[in-house]
Amino acid sequence: MRKLAIGVDIGGTNTAFGLVDDLGNMYGESVISTRQYPDFDQYIEELYIGIQSLLKQLDFEHELIGVGIGAPNANYYRGTIENAANLVWKGVVPVVEKLKRFFPTVPVIMTNDANAAAVGEMIYGGAKGMKDFIVITLGTGLGSGFVANGEIIYGHDSFAGELGHVIVNHTGRVCGCGRKGCLETYVSATGIKRTVFKLLADHIENSEFRSISFNDLTAEMITKAALAGDPLAIEAFEYTGMLLGRALANAVTITSPEAIFLFGGLAKAGKYLFEPTKKYMEMHMLSNFRNKVKLLPSGIDGKNAAILGASALIWQRLNEGR
Amino acid sequence: MRKLAIGVDIGGTNTAFGLVDDLGNMYGESVISTRQYPDFDQYIEELYIGIQSLLKQLDFEHELIGVGIGAPNANYYRGTIENAANLVWKGVVPVVEKLKRFFPTVPVIMTNDANAAAVGEMIYGGAKGMKDFIVITLGTGLGSGFVANGEIIYGHDSFAGELGHVIVNHTGRVCGCGRKGCLETYVSATGIKRTVFKLLADHIENSEFRSISFNDLTAEMITKAALAGDPLAIEAFEYTGMLLGRALANAVTITSPEAIFLFGGLAKAGKYLFEPTKKYMEMHMLSNFRNKVKLLPSGIDGKNAAILGASALIWQRLNEGR
Numbered sequence: 001m002r003k004l005a006i007g008v009d010i011g012g013t014n015t016a017f018g019l020v021d022d023l024g025n026m027y028g029e030s031v032i033s034t035r036q037y038p039d040f041d042q043y044i045e046e047l048y049i050g051i052q053s054l055l056k057q058l059d060f061e062h063e064l065i066g067v068g069i070g071a072p073n074a075n076y077y078r079g080t081i082e083n084a085a086n087l088v089w090k091g092v093v094p095v096v097e098k099l100k101r102f103f104p105t106v107p108v109i110m111t112n113d114a115n116a117a118a119v120g121e122m123i124y125g126g127a128k129g130m131k132d133f134i135v136i137t138l139g140t141g142l143g144s145g146f147v148a149n150g151e152i153i154y155g156h157d158s159f160a161g162e163l164g165h166v167i168v169n170h171t172g173r174v175c176g177c178g179r180k181g182c183l184e185t186y187v188s189a190t191g192i193k194r195t196v197f198k199l200l201a202d203h204i205e206n207s208e209f210r211s212i213s214f215n216d217l218t219a220e221m222i223t224k225a226a227l228a229g230d231p232l233a234i235e236a237f238e239y240t241g242m243l244l245g246r247a248l249a250n251a252v253t254i255t256s257p258e259a260i261f262l263f264g265g266l267a268k269a270g271k272y273l274f275e276p277t278k279k280y281m282e283m284h285m286l287s288n289f290r291n292k293v294k295l296l297p298s299g300i301d302g303k304n305a306a307i308l309g310a311s312a313l314i315w316q317r318l319n320e321g322r
Numbered sequence: 323m324r325k326l327a328i329g330v331d332i333g334g335t336n337t338a339f340g341l342v343d344d345l346g347n348m349y350g351e352s353v354i355s356t357r358q359y360p361d362f363d364q365y366i367e368e369l370y371i372g373i374q375s376l377l378k379q380l381d382f383e384h385e386l387i388g389v390g391i392g393a394p395n396a397n398y399y400r401g402t403i404e405n406a407a408n409l410v411w412k413g414v415v416p417v418v419e420k421l422k423r424f425f426p427t428v429p430v431i432m433t434n435d436a437n438a439a440a441v442g443e444m445i446y447g448g449a450k451g452m453k454d455f456i457v458i459t460l461g462t463g464l465g466s467g468f469v470a471n472g473e474i475i476y477g478h479d480s481f482a483g484e485l486g487h488v489i490v491n492h493t494g495r496v497c498g499c500g501r502k503g504c505l506e507t508y509v510s511a512t513g514i515k516r517t518v519f520k521l522l523a524d525h526i527e528n529s530e531f532r533s534i535s536f537n538d539l540t541a542e543m544i545t546k547a548a549l550a551g552d553p554l555a556i557e558a559f560e561y562t563g564m565l566l567g568r569a570l571a572n573a574v575t576i577t578s579p580e581a582i583f584l585f586g587g588l589a590k591a592g593k594y595l596f597e598p599t600k601k602y603m604e605m606h607m608l609s610n611f612r613n614k615v616k617l618l619p620s621g622i623d624g625k626n627a628a629i630l631g632a633s634a635l636i637w638q639r640l641n642e643g644r
Contacts, residue, residue: 155578225564256477
């Protein structure tokens with residue numbers, strides 16, 4: 001009898017979910033719309049039906065051992081999504097409580113996307129056996145999951161690990177959070193777009209980006225241009241890496257990780273992101289830590305990484321019980 | 323039979339030690355010179371003799387349950403002091419191994435001063451029952467102990483919690499660590515002296531500090547002047563509080579503590595330090611955390627705090643065993 005955990009990745013547009021074993025193998029996956037269900041009860045019912053349908057398609061004996069969920073603004077302690085700007089449900093949504101009605105006999109656990117990514121890294125990825133590490137997720141914003149003593153740092157109110165909102169420049173770029181100079185205004189898919197536009201303003205060189213509007217520009221286009229040798233794109237990555245490298249050097253002085261994993265779209269730029277990040281991280285590192293902390297790509301990056309990360313919450317809970 | 327732990331505080335000049343029960347009551351304390359014993363074996367022997375002498379003076383039945391040590395540059399995992407600039411012993415000193423020869427049947431545990439202060443806060447002080455908090459020690463430098471999930475964050479190599487070496491200004495003040503703009507170059511007894519001298523340079527107003535050399539100036543004198551209403555001293559505290567408050571707001575985004583405790587000499591300035599620190603911390607706080615994190619004076623501050631903190635390592639170990 002194969003044990004399977006359900007991983008659910010709740011995003012603003014869609015919710016992806018799948019069945020995962022303890023080695024990170026997926027047995028079926030599916031997607032429902034998130035946005036189409038402003039009625040949360042209806043959404044949960046739809047999600048339950050989707051999961052049941054996946055389970056029915058299995059052609060082997062299995063035991064369902066739990067449901068792990070990754071979601072923006074998730075409160076791990078309370079099992080709620082709280083005031084998530086990009087979701088259709090407003091206020092505080094009792095996700096775990098509602099889903100537990102459909103899965104009353106197994107653990108239902110929810111955390112935010114970046115913490116789920118960190119647990120995924122620990123269970124299936126490059127952080128196996130590590131007790132102290134950091135995962136940085138580079139998407140529209142910058143998320144982070146900090147692990148110390150083998151446990152996610154949730155903090156007193158479950159909202160720890162907001163490295164994207166460490167202020168790196170008090171007179172810097174306006175952030176969606178209402179403050180100025182947060183790391184994610186520089187280091188994220190949106191951040192590097194802003195950097196490209198800053199460079200277009202500062203310089204006079206021609207560039208393929210001069211014919212593209214801010215709304216049309218994507219981080220993938222900047223990565224592609226860097227890979228093709230475009231100087232402005234490379235400079236944008238250099239600047240991004242400087243800001244990230246400095247912030248990581250500061251983070252290292254606080255939690256002294258064994259490794260830092262970069263996860264998500266921007267990390268796909270490979271050396272264009274990793275080389276400047278590593279360079280500036282070591283340049284600004286306190287000497288005790290210099291050349292000791294590994295900077296690595298995520299070991300589970302890929303299309304199903306978010307589902308894997310969410311399902312890993314269940315395997316981790318099981319490990320703790322051993 | 324009363325259970326007692328030994329707390330040992332190794333400082334550059336002296337080593338203070340005492341016998342402490344589980345409520346933080348001291349039963350005898352003593353001091354030996356640190357500096358007079360460049361021969362480490364001789365130092366350990368002297369320390370052992372001192373402890374024995376304290377134990378002999380007890381007039382009640384007792385059981386010795388362990389030796390806790392706080393020391394600069396202490397490696398918790400290895401039980402060593404490593405390359406401590408202010409101690410007479412150079413290189414890596416195997417403190418725990420050597421002391422264990424004299425106390426073979428009980429745990430001997432060592433950590434750095436700031437972590438010992440944090441454990442002390444958790445066992446005897448204001449952090450009783452808290453799982454997530456930060457202790458900031460304001461002495462010649464700035465030390466910090468981070469607690470998450472009820473445990474000190476030691477990190478991969480045991481040197482986590484160096485908030486004093488977070489860089490807050492990349493073009494800022496030269497730090498003893500060889501870099502620029504570390505928090506402790508602003509926020510510490512030495513840091514506030516530097517701030518006073520910066521203000522004397524920037525302004526033309528008369529001040530009692532104009533007749534005092536840098537070497538003669540102490541943080542206590544600045545505190546005293548602030549309490550007496552001296553505008554330059556008050557401005558120096560305002561500036562110190564701004565730098566500390568901003569750094570704490572950033573630290574909160576990472577570990578989301580329930581409370582932050584300020585410990586040590588500078589914290590004695592009371593509202594002159596706490597008010598600006600609190601003001602700038604909240605001003606720069608990510609909205610989730612605003613007005614939620616307590617900023618408190620240490621609950622065990624005082625002359626024996628370092629001994630208490632060190633002894634608390636033993637009570638904490640005992641608690642974990644329960």
